[in-house]
Amino acid sequence: MMRKRPASYRTRQGEGILDYMRSLGGGHVTVNQMARHFAGKGIGQTTIYRRLEKLAAEGLIRKYVLNDGKSACYQYVDNREACREHFHLVCETCGALIHADCDLLDGLRAHLLLEHDFRLDMLKTVFYGTCGTCLSALPIQEGGA
Amino acid sequence: MMRKRPASYRTRQGEGILDYMRSLGGGHVTVNQMARHFAGKGIGQTTIYRRLEKLAAEGLIRKYVLNDGKSACYQYVDNREACREHFHLVCETCGALIHADCDLLDGLRAHLLLEHDFRLDMLKTVFYGTCGTCLSALPIQEGGA
DNA sequence: TTGCGTGCAAAGGTTTTGCATGGCA
């Protein structure tokens, strides 16, 4: 039987990185920021990259690429199962991640599968836009550009 | 008065690049692909970058950054308003970028705005999942992983 | 003639990889 053999060791670096991600409470960071945070604390940037990659693969954290494509940023998500069942909205202005539970999603997913022959992956899909707070804070910002 | 003074010259390279983008009929390319296409035809990659940047600023083409952040890809849009009106689906298995014109999007956008106070930006949002081709090619591939 | 457009090469930044060592189980 292939038991839930972890095949992964618990290390100081790994714990430090996961703890740090958790401590952000949903906030997002880049590898660069983390590298600076851990500078002098014995955690190199290669480890950060590899660790984040693993965590993202496990679904414990989420990886975003910002619009300008400069560098990726990561954030902790505490319940990945629930995450298959709701929208993830990211505000391009303030960076907030919003979890939106909504059954419209089922309709969307079904539609994509039936009409477009496409199985949607909610763990990867992120909706970009502007959140209510930033909308009201913004001036007119019409469709101009 | 600031007339519509072009302040831009018509060049062989510029025409070539725009023609090529148009010839794709909405398909998408990376700079790398274009550089290969124009290799030996006297259009360097620097020009491609600068030209695409300009075209994107003018709204004649669109620039995407996929979630893996590898490289940006561009596509011609002859009607940028219409372009706000379709889904962009990316297959995580084969990497295909699919354009899905569909009015379900309007419902989705309206819903997000009304119910979730979130203005969706279709220029940035990409749906990730598995395309029909890859779905049928795959075995069962249940929710396992 | 003017000055934008082009192209080469180099710089800049992010992410990945090779390889030897370190540390968990």
Place this chain on the structure above:
DNA sequence: TGCCATGCAAAACCTTTGCACGCAA
């Protein structure tokens, strides 16, 4: 002890920039 994890440095990549020349208007 076995094997994964780590870290340094180098490589691989993508994109931008400096500078001189070419070419459109």
